[in-house]
Amino acid sequence: MARLEDWIREACDTLDRCIRRGESRRVEDLLASHPGERPAPELLLELIYTEFVARYEVGLDPDPEEYFARFPELVEDLRELFFVHRIVHAEEDAAEGISESETGPLGETAASDRPEPIAEDAPVLAMLGRYALLEVIGEGATAKVYKARDTRLKRLVAVKILPRGEEKREDGPPREAEAAAALRHPNIVQVYEVGETDDCRYVVMELLEGGTAADRRGQPWKPRQAARLVETLARAVQFAHDHGILHRDLKPGNVLLDHDGTPKISDFGLAVRVERGRAASRQWLVGTPGYAAPEQIWGRSETGSPAGDIYGLGAILYELLTGRPPFRGRNAMETMLLVKRSDPVSPQKLQPHLHRDLAVICLKCLEKDPGKRYPSAAALADDLRRFLEGHVITARPADPLERAAKWFHRNRTAASAGAIAALLLAGLALTRQWYESRLEQEMHGKAVLAEVTARQEQVLRSQQDLARQQRYAEALSQAGQLLADNPGAAEAVLHDPRQCPEDLRDFAWRLLDRLASAGRKDWDLFPPQPEDIGEAAAAVPPPESDSQPVTQTAGQPERTILRLAASPDGRRLAVGCADGTLLLWDARERVASAQTHVGNHVGNGVTALAFSPDGSALAAADGDEVTLWSVPELKLLRRWDAAAQAVRDLVFTGKGEGLLAATDAGLRAASCREEANDAAAAMRTLRMDLGTFVSDRRLWARPPLRPPRNFQPDLTCLAVDPEATAIFCGTAGGRSFLLSWPKLTLTAVFREFNEPVSAAAFSPDGTLLAAASGSSVWLYQRRTGVSRYLREAHFRPIVATAFSPDGRQ
Numbered sequence: 001m002a003r004l005e006d007w008i009r010e011a012c013d014t015l016d017r018c019i020r021r022g023e024s025r026r027v028e029d030l031l032a033s034h035p036g037e038r039p040a041p042e043l044l045l046e047l048i049y050t051e052f053v054a055r056y057e058v059g060l061d062p063d064p065e066e067y068f069a070r071f072p073e074l075v076e077d078l079r080e081l082f083f084v085h086r087i088v089h090a091e092e093d094a095a096e097g098i099s100e101s102e103t104g105p106l107g108e109t110a111a112s113d114r115p116e117p118i119a120e121d122a123p124v125l126a127m128l129g130r131y132a133l134l135e136v137i138g139e140g141a142t143a144k145v146y147k148a149r150d151t152r153l154k155r156l157v158a159v160k161i162l163p164r165g166e167e168k169r170e171d172g173p174p175r176e177a178e179a180a181a182a183l184r185h186p187n188i189v190q191v192y193e194v195g196e197t198d199d200c201r202y203v204v205m206e207l208l209e210g211g212t213a214a215d216r217r218g219q220p221w222k223p224r225q226a227a228r229l230v231e232t233l234a235r236a237v238q239f240a241h242d243h244g245i246l247h248r249d250l251k252p253g254n255v256l257l258d259h260d261g262t263p264k265i266s267d268f269g270l271a272v273r274v275e276r277g278r279a280a281s282r283q284w285l286v287g288t289p290g291y292a293a294p295e296q297i298w299g300r301s302e303t304g305s306p307a308g309d310i311y312g313l314g315a316i317l318y319e320l321l322t323g324r325p326p327f328r329g330r331n332a333m334e335t336m337l338l339v340k341r342s343d344p345v346s347p348q349k350l351q352p353h354l355h356r357d358l359a360v361i362c363l364k365c366l367e368k369d370p371g372k373r374y375p376s377a378a379a380l381a382d383d384l385r386r387f388l389e390g391h392v393i394t395a396r397p398a399d400p401l402e403r404a405a406k407w408f409h410r411n412r413t414a415a416s417a418g419a420i421a422a423l424l425l426a427g428l429a430l431t432r433q434w435y436e437s438r439l440e441q442e443m444h445g446k447a448v449l450a451e452v453t454a455r456q457e458q459v460l461r462s463q464q465d466l467a468r469q470q471r472y473a474e475a476l477s478q479a480g481q482l483l484a485d486n487p488g489a490a491e492a493v494l495h496d497p498r499q500c501p502e503d504l505r506d507f508a509w510r511l512l513d514r515l516a517s518a519g520r521k522d523w524d525l526f527p528p529q530p531e532d533i534g535e536a537a538a539a540v541p542p543p544e545s546d547s548q549p550v551t552q553t554a555g556q557p558e559r560t561i562l563r564l565a566a567s568p569d570g571r572r573l574a575v576g577c578a579d580g581t582l583l584l585w586d587a588r589e590r591v592a593s594a595q596t597h598v599g600n601h602v603g604n605g606v607t608a609l610a611f612s613p614d615g616s617a618l619a620a621a622d623g624d625e626v627t628l629w630s631v632p633e634l635k636l637l638r639r640w641d642a643a644a645q646a647v648r649d650l651v652f653t654g655k656g657e658g659l660l661a662a663t664d665a666g667l668r669a670a671s672c673r674e675e676a677n678d679a680a681a682a683m684r685t686l687r688m689d690l691g692t693f694v695s696d697r698r699l700w701a702r703p704p705l706r707p708p709r710n711f712q713p714d715l716t717c718l719a720v721d722p723e724a725t726a727i728f729c730g731t732a733g734g735r736s737f738l739l740s741w742p743k744l745t746l747t748a749v750f751r752e753f754n755e756p757v758s759a760a761a762f763s764p765d766g767t768l769l770a771a772a773s774g775s776s777v778w779l780y781q782r783r784t785g786v787s788r789y790l791r792e793a794h795f796r797p798i799v800a801t802a803f804s805p806d807g808r809q
Helices: 002-020 027-032 041-057 064-070 072-096 173-181 223-242 294-298 306-322 332-341 356-365 377-389 400-410 412-437 439-482 487-494 507-516
Strands: 126-128 131-139 144-150 155-163 191-196 200-206 255-257 263-265 561-566 572-577 581-586 591-597 608-611 617-622 625-630 636-641 647-653 658-663 666-671 684-686 715-720 726-731 736-740 746-750 759-762 768-773 776-781 787-790
Touching (some): 002 041, 027 041, 041 332, 064 072, 072 332, 131 155, 223 263, 223 377, 294 306, 294 332, 306 356, 306 377, 356 377, 412 439, 439 507, 487 507, 561 608, 572 608, 572 617, 581 617, 608 647, 608 658, 617 647, 625 647, 625 658, 658 726, 666 715
Parallel strands (some): 647 715
Antiparallel strands (some): 126 131, 131 144, 144 155, 191 200, 255 263, 561 572, 572 581, 581 591, 608 617, 617 625, 625 636, 647 658, 658 666, 715 726, 768 776, 776 787
16 A cells, blocks of 8 residues: 555656646546556545646636536546635635735735834834834735834734725634623733724734644654643633633644743634524634634534634644644645545654653544534543643543542552551451461471571671681781881771770780880870879870870870970970970980970960970971070060961071071061060061972862962971971972972972871981882982882871981881
8 A cells, every 4th residue: 555655656756747837637647657546536636636637727628517427437536526616726726916015825824014114224123003113023824914113102012904805804803803802711811902003903912932732843842741731721711702702713823921931822813603502604614724623624514613712722732742733735625625534643642751641632632523522611521630740631531440440549658558547457367367377386396496596696606707717817817917117007907996805915915015115105295183183084195086195184184286296305305285285305304404485375285396406496386476595594585476377387597697488478487596575577478489389280179270370379287408408398289399498499309299298307318318108208309319109008197207326207
C-alpha cells in the first residue's frame, strides 16, 4: 500500500508538469502505465483533482460533467470535490476586489488599508480618534491589529481596524465586538470600545504582549502544562456557551498569553449567538482548516453546536502535545479532505512518553461524530482536572485493577500504612500458628541454640583477642621503626590505647617506651607556691591542642606556653605564655630567675621571642607591640610599635644592633642603639625588592592576579644566617624566599609548602637551611642547591626549629 501511495504522488507530479507544458495527458494514461492493482478511491480522487486543478490554472476551463462521464463510480465524491473547489476559489476571487488585501482559503484577509500616518519619522503611525497607533502587531484576512496608546486613559490597548468595504461581511468586527463585549471573564480578551470613521470600523481591546500559543509550533509543551492551559480555556469557553455565544474558530493562534503566561481567548469574528439551545446558522467553511470540526467545514449539519468548540479545544490540545495540528495537508483542500476522511494520528505515536489518559481525552474531542465528543466544555475541563489530580477519567472507563492503582497513587500514605498493617497482621497470625505447632520442639531448640551461641561467643572472643594482639604486635613493630628517626612519633604510637591497650603492655612495650623517652627532661616551669597549695592540690591534664599548658595546681591560673627561646650560651630559657607572662628560666639551676608581663594588651599573649647574639637582651612581641628586655633581670629597655596587626617572629641582626620583625604587613626594623624611652617608637617598614616572587600568580588566591603597588607579603617567620648576609622569610601562603642583607634584594624563591611556614633556622656554619610547615621539614643546601623534604617529621605541628652546635642534628 505504501508503494502505491508513493506511485500516486509521483503520478500527480508527472501529470501536473505535463499539463503545464501543454501536453495532452490524462489520468487514464497514467493508470494504463501502472500494471498493478487499481488505486483506492481516495488515491484516485487525488490524481483526478490534480488534473482538474492543473487544467483550471492553465486556462483550459475543465468541465465537471466530463469527469462524471469518465469516472461514473466516483460521481458523488467528484460532485463534493468540485463544489468545495468552487467555494474556495469564489472566496479568493472575492478577496481580489479588496484594495491592497489578500484572502486565505477560509475567507481570512491578510491586510487592510493602513490609516494615514502622521509622519514617517514619528513614533506614532497615525491617530484614530483618541488612540495613537504605534505599530502593527497582527494581520488577519480582513483586518489589521495595531498596538495603540489611549491618550485619555493613559494605557496601551490593541485596536483592530476593518475597512468600510468589509462591513457587510458576516465575520467583521461588529459581530466580534458584540460577542466579546458581552463576556467578562479573566480568560477572554476584554473589548473596551467599538467605533467607526468615514474610512473604517474599529474595535478597541485589551493588549496582551505575551505572544500566542502558536508561537512554539513544532515544539511540544510539557503534558501537564498543556493540560492545565486547555482546562483553563475550556472553562472560559463554557462561560461563553453559558451566555449563548459559540466561538467557532478556536486555534492556538487565537489563544493570547499575558506577560505571566495567563491564556485568553480572542478573535470572536466567527462567533454566533445560540437561541433556544442551537444556532440556526448553516454555512460552509466556518473556521480554519486543521482546527475546525468536520461539520463546520463541510456544512453537513448545523454549525451552531457547542461540539464544534469542543473539537477546537481538542485540536489546540493536540498541537500543544505534539507540536503539530491534527491534520496538515499540502494545501487547504487536502487538509479539508483529511479532516473528513482520516482519523488523527494518536498523540502517543508522536510522543511515546505521553500518558495514555491525556491522549484519550484529546482524541475524544476530535471524534468525527459530534455526539461522541464531550457533551460540554465543562465536562472536558473536569476530565482534564481528573487527569491532573490522578483520578480516573470519564473518557475511558477503568477496570477495577486500574482504579485501585490510581487510588493508591493518590493516597500513597494511607495505602502504604494499610498494606503494612495487613502484612503485619498476616505475619503475626502465621507466626503464632507456627509457634503453637512447634512449641514442644522449641524448648529443645532453645537449649541447642544456647549451647551453639555460647560456643560462637567463645570463638568470637578468641578472634577479638587475636585481633587485639595482632594490632598490638604491629604497633610495637611500627614504634621500633620510628624510634631512630622520630622518637616522638614512636612514643605517640606506644601510648595510643587503641593500638597498645594497657592490659597487653609487657616488657617489650616498656623497653621501647624507655628508649623513646630517653634524653627527655620534664621541667615544672611554674612550681606551686606554698599559699597556692591546698589539701586538694592536683595536676590538671593538658588540653587537646597544638600548644601544651605547663604543669599547674589547683588554685593556680592556667598558663599555656606559646613561645620558647634559648640563649646563645644555652644557660637560659625564655618562656612566653598566652596570658602575656614572660619567664626567664635558669637551665642549669632549674629555677625561674625573673618573671614579668609583656605589653599592655592583656590577652594577646607572647607571639615571638629572640635573644640577642651576646645574650644580654631579650626581644618579645605581644600582638603589634615589640619590647626589649635586659637579661637576666628582665628590665624593660625599649618599646616599639610594629604598625601591624600581628608580629609573628623576631631576629637580631649583626651583633645585636638591629632588630627585625616578621608581620602580617611585611618586614619591620628597629635600632637597638637608640636611647631608652618610655614612649613606644615606630618600627621602620623595609621595602623589599621581591621581583618574580610578587609576580608569581600562584601566590594570589583571589583576583587581582597582579600584586598591588608597594606590596608587602604576610610573613610568618624569619632567620638570619651566621654571617648576617642573608635573611630567610616564610609566608602565610607557604612560599618562602631569601633576601640579601642589608640591600634586601631577592636571591631565591622556594615553593615547598602549601601551608604557612611556621619556623626556620640556619646551621651554625650557614650552609644548611631548615624550614618547617605543619609537621613536615624542608632542608636546603645553600652551596649545591640540593633540597630534601621530610614529610610527617613530627607527630605534632612544628612551631620551632634549631640546629645542634655542631650542625649535624
